[in-house]
Amino acid sequence: MLKILGQRLLRLLATLFAVTFLSFFMTSLLPGDPAVAILGEAGVQNEELLNQVREDLGLNDPLPVRYVNWLGNAVQGDLGESYINQGQSVSGTIVQRLPVTAQLAFMAIGLAVLFAVPIGVLGAYRQGRWQDSVSSAGVQVALAVPNFITGIFLIWLFAVKLQWLPASNWNRISDKGIVENLRTAILPATALALTQMAIFSRLVRSDMIATLQENYILSARAKGLKDRYVLFRHALRPSSLSLATIVGINFGALLGGTVIIETLFAIPGLGFRLINAISQRDILVIQGITVSVAVGYVLINTIVDLFYTVLDPRIRRS
Amino acid sequence: MSERATGTAGNEPFLVVEDLKTHFTVPAGTVKAVDGVSLELRRGQTLGIVGESGSGKTVLSRSIMRLNIGGNVHTTGSVRYDGRELIGLKAKEMQSIWGLEMAMVFQDPMTSLNPVVKVGRQLTEHLRFHLNVSKSEARQTAIELLRSVKIPEPETRIDNYPHEMSGGMRQRVCIAIALACGPRVLFADEPTTALDVTVQHQILNLLATQQKERFMSMIMVTHDLGVVAGRADEIIVMYAGKVVEKAPTATLFAEMKHPYTEALLRSIPKIAQPKHSRLSAILGRPPDLINPPPGCSFAPRCPYAQQRCHEEKPVLSPGSTPGHQFACHFPVGTPEAREAFDRNLAAGLPVTLAAAGDSKVSDDDLVTSAGGA
Numbered sequence: 226m227l228k229i230l231g232q233r234l235l236r237l238l239a240t241l242f243a244v245t246f247l248s249f250f251m252t253s254l255l256p257g258d259p260a261v262a263i264l265g266e267a268g269v270q271n272e273e274l275l276n277q278v279r280e281d282l283g284l285n286d287p288l289p290v291r292y293v294n295w296l297g298n299a300v301q302g303d304l305g306e307s308y309i310n311q312g313q314s315v316s317g318t319i320v321q322r323l324p325v326t327a328q329l330a331f332m333a334i335g336l337a338v339l340f341a342v343p344i345g346v347l348g349a350y351r352q353g354r355w356q357d358s359v360s361s362a363g364v365q366v367a368l369a370v371p372n373f374i375t376g377i378f379l380i381w382l383f384a385v386k387l388q389w390l391p392a393s394n395w396n397r398i399s400d401k402g403i404v405e406n407l408r409t410a411i412l413p414a415t416a417l418a419l420t421q422m423a424i425f426s427r428l429v430r431s432d433m434i435a436t437l438q439e440n441y442i443l444s445a446r447a448k449g450l451k452d453r454y455v456l457f458r459h460a461l462r463p464s465s466l467s468l469a470t471i472v473g474i475n476f477g478a479l480l481g482g483t484v485i486i487e488t489l490f491a492i493p494g495l496g497f498r499l500i501n502a503i504s505q506r507d508i509l510v511i512q513g514i515t516v517s518v519a520v521g522y523v524l525i526n527t528i529v530d531l532f533y534t535v536l537d538p539r540i541r542r543s
Numbered sequence: 544m545s546e547r548a549t550g551t552a553g554n555e556p557f558l559v560v561e562d563l564k565t566h567f568t569v570p571a572g573t574v575k576a577v578d579g580v581s582l583e584l585r586r587g588q589t590l591g592i593v594g595e596s597g598s599g600k601t602v603l604s605r606s607i608m609r610l611n612i613g614g615n616v617h618t619t620g621s622v623r624y625d626g627r628e629l630i631g632l633k634a635k636e637m638q639s640i641w642g643l644e645m646a647m648v649f650q651d652p653m654t655s656l657n658p659v660v661k662v663g664r665q666l667t668e669h670l671r672f673h674l675n676v677s678k679s680e681a682r683q684t685a686i687e688l689l690r691s692v693k694i695p696e697p698e699t700r701i702d703n704y705p706h707e708m709s710g711g712m713r714q715r716v717c718i719a720i721a722l723a724c725g726p727r728v729l730f731a732d733e734p735t736t737a738l739d740v741t742v743q744h745q746i747l748n749l750l751a752t753q754q755k756e757r758f759m760s761m762i763m764v765t766h767d768l769g770v771v772a773g774r775a776d777e778i779i780v781m782y783a784g785k786v787v788e789k790a791p792t793a794t795l796f797a798e799m800k801h802p803y804t805e806a807l808l809r810s811i812p813k814i815a816q817p818k819h820s821r822l823s824a825i826l827g828r829p830p831d832l833i834n835p836p837p838g839c840s841f842a843p844r845c846p847y848a849q850q851r852c853h854e855e856k857p858v859l860s861p862g863s864t865p866g867h868q869f870a871c872h873f874p875v876g877t878p879e880a881r882e883a884f885d886r887n888l889a890a891g892l893p894v895t896l897a898a899a900g901d902s903k904v905s906d907d908d909l910v911t912s913a914g915g916a
Contacts (some may be wrong), residue, residue, distance in 0.1 A: 323689050353614070366599035440649060440658055441658070442654070444717070446634075447608065447649075448668070448669035449641035449643055450668060451638065458668075463658065537658070537659050
């Protein structure tokens, strides 16, 4: 166990190194200049001022030097300050925004799994019958609809027509409590969940169809066990390995990729801030967010890897 | 069914199968995997079903238990268990019979246990479901069962996963699972094929002891006449989905009438054979079950086959000994059969040459001769 964790830690460090270097390098390729963004239209004319700002930010140093400087500070826990919003520390931004996006991603994945498993199992159990056709058709639709369309529909239905839930904004648990928080979280989470649910249920269905061909399913049936018991207590676990993999990957993807939904619902999340930072060439903010998403990604996938051994005891040996 | 197979008077058959047919619809046509099989089973009796791969013996045993599932399976005929007709029952209705009244030990213990479920739960779940026993009681029973199938340290083994056990041990677990609810009929579908020879013997003996102790009936499916020779009361020989010979075990070995039975027996290697002598195989392959030959299904591989065999299907009819039935125009041991054999030998028919001991004949010759004929 300790050995596994040690390996993971090493892998995390390697991943972080690669991720930060690449993002540093790639953001420097972006056209445009943070100094221009800071000074605005008026300052652009003043070459001396521009140069002064660049010098202050260290932008005149060559790229490797800038990266090493940043890395040296980051290792000590200092992710720097935003170029644009002077005085705003990057780590402060992350601490404020990561929980919002993480909660959104967690709820979306949770909802998706909750619905995907029964739908996938039903599709496999009734393969080729009407239940399978109906659920497959539903899944196709869910896959085809982009999540902002789902979001707009949900706002229209639950906020405008029924007026059950707020259309936008975000209530923090620390400010308003869990109920108010969930009232603002449920619609964006659902909008994100729908696509995920479609993907997951396809996976469960196809893995389940393969599992149902196994001899041990026939022997379970030959014991006179009820179909539902055979499906959920015998077939589901061996059919969940691909699901676990994709859940891990998609969770990581959602951490940095909920920007459209965050924008639509006016949620102060990480993705929202990231897009802002990119358009302003606010490199340190980009770096900080990238690092935190990468850490989250590696952590989630480590948990998934450990979860494999729960799903299949045969993995424990090797 | 006029004659009674075994002499157990007053012991009426409780499982009666009549004209059972199981056909599979596949894109190429209809596979007649089981094509009109009848049999009876009495309490405490062991019935051996023998045939090579593809003869329909596994499908037959699963059809009796109604375990062939799928939209393309068509089972007709009659399976009466305790006077109750099983054909036509829904899977849901069969669930009260599966595991409780009829249980099956499958061929491959490596794949018939769920790899992600502990042995303990696999042993007790149907026990708890059928007999409503409590969790601790079920665990106690499971330990007893493991002990009865000779698994050492059952108290710790019960918490093992299947992959922590050897093949022989897993098959013992499978047997324990099948025995858990005290079924009246145990189907053993090639229970030793996947195991090595020393373990095979132990497993077969275990099945026999358990059967005697529990006064259980058993249907033993195998490709190996040797497996059922000392253990079955009655043997059914299947070929291409049909019964070709059926007799009490002693009768079958004393006076086998069907050339296929003879060929099966001849293909068992004998210790008395000189070293490095060629194993006797039955030339050719089992017939296409979608378009079986018009006459006797075995005719293309039969050393006795005559024109009549290729044209006219022989029916299962009684022999001289009570309980002995066979479907053959030229039964082994009769003067007609000897004459037919000599005629084929003179004509140089490859299957006959092979049966006469010419080891140079191979499958290829069969193909050439079939193509030339």
